[in-house]
Amino acid sequence: MTILRVALDVPLNRYFDYLVADGETVSESEVGRRVRVPFGRRSRIGVIAGISEYSELPLAQLRAAEAILRDLPPLPADWFRLCEFCASYYQTSVGEVMLSTLPAGLRRLDPAKARAPRAVKKPPAAETPPPLTAGQEAVLAAIVDPAGAAGKASGAGFAAYLLHGITGSGKTEVYLRLIERALAAGRQALLLVPEINLTPQLEARVARRFPEAGLVSLHSELGEAARTRNFRAALAGEARIVLGTRLAVFTPLPDLGLIVVDEEHDASFKQQDGLRYSARDVAVFRARERGVPIVLGSATPSLESWANAVEPHAGARYTLLTLAERAVSGAALPPVRCIDTRREKLKDGLSSALLSAIEARLARGEQSLVFINRRGYAPVLCCASCGWVARCTRCTANLVLHQSDRRVRCHHCGFEGHVPRACPSCGNQDILPFGRGTQRIEEVLGEHFPAARILRVDRDSARSRKQWEVLAARIHAGEADILVGTQMLAKGHDFPKLTLVGAIGADAALMAADWRAPERLFAQLMQVAGRAGRAVLPGEVLIQTEQPQHPLYQTLARHDYPAFAAMQLAERAQAGFPPYAYQAMLRAEAPNMDEALAFLAKARAWPEAAAHAAVMLYDPVPMRLARRANFERAQLLVESPSRRALQSFLAPWHDAIRNERPGKRLRWHLEVDPIEF
């Protein structure tokens, strides 16, 4: 009897047995195909994970599969291993990993009719690459050629590289040359980037360089049909280059020969809901498993990766490669200067030094960028007479004033409402905005420089990739004199006329309770500073701060990431934080806090925990944002100096929690390697 073992999108970590439909013959080669099966009272799409002669269940209990779908080549064996690894590492079911990482179009019972592929235009001639800089040459020489002998033997070509290249040092050119090698060796390349709507320039650049490689992109802004089509092209081996965001790490690639993770420190590689995985970490696993090289690139690597590259105890898992100079000859890193804001009364949040620096740029026809990592007009709306503050009724958070459309919004749950005309508590008409966001700075700059063209770039003004492309094109065309923006503006752009970057409100991150905040701040400031002076015009960076002596700003002013990283790692080692400890977080949400805490307390009291001496369970506590969208939230941190010890604790513990069957109104999840607290 032939039995199909089927992976289904259900939270049970096992495969499900089905009989083959009448009259069908099925061979091993069907493993990896999608299949429609009955499950409960409806049908579902699953993936055939194996074929067997036996089932542990009595045959009479098995139902027959409805149809095997043969519209795609079967998913390859290494894709199964990747999904199985993720299921076990991230404490979820293998079926959930497999099905949740397939494009929606391939999970549907009634797939939309595949349209005929668009007529392929004759590709233009490939653009010629620039001669390499000495730094680029050296880096490329140090990376094992996947086409070389070592790369060909399967499994033998794994090597992980951390490419630490300052902003504008030409990391992208290094990636392109590596891709070229992989293509020449007949292999596919996977290029992962943080957010695709910030990188249309990169996509265009890769396509221009390799017009014949059938480049496809995979990201969440693609429509269902396009995502399915691109996934299929990758699986069929027609697409030789895949460029995508975190979800693309699961793309099946039969000839995979190279993985590149650009801006590897970026938090958007971490999925924060559903399947909570780190695409960077999954990519490293995948490279090792497939025996191919992986390059993690950044101007400000994550401290985890940095430790892997520089700390002897980490066994120098990654090879460190450095690009220390800007690629464009004559372009240098801009001088960074702190402006001590304790010494002067700011004009609407802007120092006179910053204002006159902007004025000088306006006079010379150059661009300035004012970086403030807070969108909206003001983060606090407050009554001057009774002290009332506009708060979200569903979250423990203030409502943010958005002056451009006269609304208040909660940045956590999405609630929005009118700006009240008078204080709802005392009737006073005098309600005032406190603090500053991008909209307010835009307004203030407008008052100071009435003739300047000011462009605001944040998640409100660039909601979609299209909107962002329009804004970026305007900046390039020189249609803006002053840019005001959040971190959206920080990454990966070359704006040749941009010569001044001013950062305001950065100190907030120094005070934050989250111990990762300095790492993020340093990375953001380094990135945004890196936008200035990338071409021939020299740049300048001004940081407004009340703590000009702070080591973070001092190392930043010297462009000294290694010193900053060493300092942070020393602090982390002392506190026993990652990367010197491995963590998992159990979170619970319920209509009231007691329920959430009681659930976590019960999990903490798991009797077998005592057998795991190397694992430490902290007390359950309310989360910092203790209420979100009417749910009270609490968390329990689990920690161990050993990844393996943590893993062997988590699996049985997770099973025990699952068997608890908490009340219907309680939601919970377990996250491995959390990055937000």
Ligand SMILES: Nc1ncnc2c1ncn2[C@@H]1O[C@H](COP(=O)(O)OP(=O)(O)OP(=O)(O)O)[C@@H](O)[C@H]1O
């Ligand atoms: N070998 C080269 N010769 C001349 N120009 C180069 C060379 N390599 C790169 N460049 C140019 O240098 C600039 C910076 O390169 P690129 O964007 O790749 O840097 P990056 O390291 O990725 O920077 P960032 O991290 O800031 O995004 C680009 O304008 C690029 O065209």
Ligand SMILES: [Zn+2]
């Ligand atoms: Zn809210």
